Amino acid sequence: MDMIGPGTGQSDPGTWLLDRIDAREQALTCQIEQTQAEIDTLTARLSELSEAIEHLRISRKTLIFLAEEDLAPVKPTVPPATVPDHPAYQQILAVFGEAGGSLRARDLAMAMDLPLTQNDIQNVRAKLKRLASRGILIETEPGLFTQPRP
Template identity: 30%
Template sequence: MGSLFEELEAREAAARERVDDLEDQLAEVTRRLEEAREHLERLRIARETVSEVMAEMSAGASATSDSAPVEPVVTGDDHEPSAFAGAERRVVGVLSVPHWRPGMDTQALPRIYRDIVEVVRDAPGPVRAKQIVPRIGLPAEVGKIEGTRGKLKRLVARGWLDEEDPGLFTPARHEAETAANASMKQGSSP
């Protein structure tokens, strides 16, 4: 009987060692997974930040180019324009949000911004970013809410929305006034 107990103890020790080894491997894989998730999140945030900055630069460049001619960039003593003159003002492939002007429709906006404006318009009252995120098909995660909040702020700055209280967004008043004026004109037409 003694040898049976010794054999069971040896097998138990081997099983315990295997469990410990697997737990160590699991801890290592979990640590690596967390590092990979953090790296992915940093890349996503960097991409969104760069897109926002490029969009703002593009909008600023178009406003600048509408109002002032572009001066050639002179390099060295030869006074020839650089091949890159004005290149910093041309941004390709970036979504930009134009400033609202009378008669402008949401079709001028990139799709995600158009969706946000439509959700705000359809809401019965002021809405917060966290209420908009699920309505535009995004998961209600902190990163998505913050990204949407940035887009809402940009829409406010460009005249598409109003922010009556901090974090509460409504359709811009001028849009309501424009709609009211249009309905009044239709009502007064013969």
């Protein structure tokens, strides 16, 4: 067994010291790599935990917001139905007010003292359809119109 080191008769003590430094450097490099791997693992875990806590905070804010909201269902606001400005529409609604029931375009044209030509009846029907599209009248069946009940 040949011991190499200072005082063992080796002729170059500098080589022995350099070998020892190299061995120590390799051991420290290995420890650094292991520590860096542990740091990477812990950093990933820290990121996962931070994301999880952020999700909980968002959930808490959402639940508090919903709890503070008025729980009554919100009904959509429907703008009031507007009657077109033309006097014929006012006259149509006046006839419906007096009739108190359902009317067809032909009946309405008679009540308004209009000529019973196909063109005049079609014009009345178009006005009735427009009033129905605005919710002012209801078409209960094809061609039969009435006022909605409150």
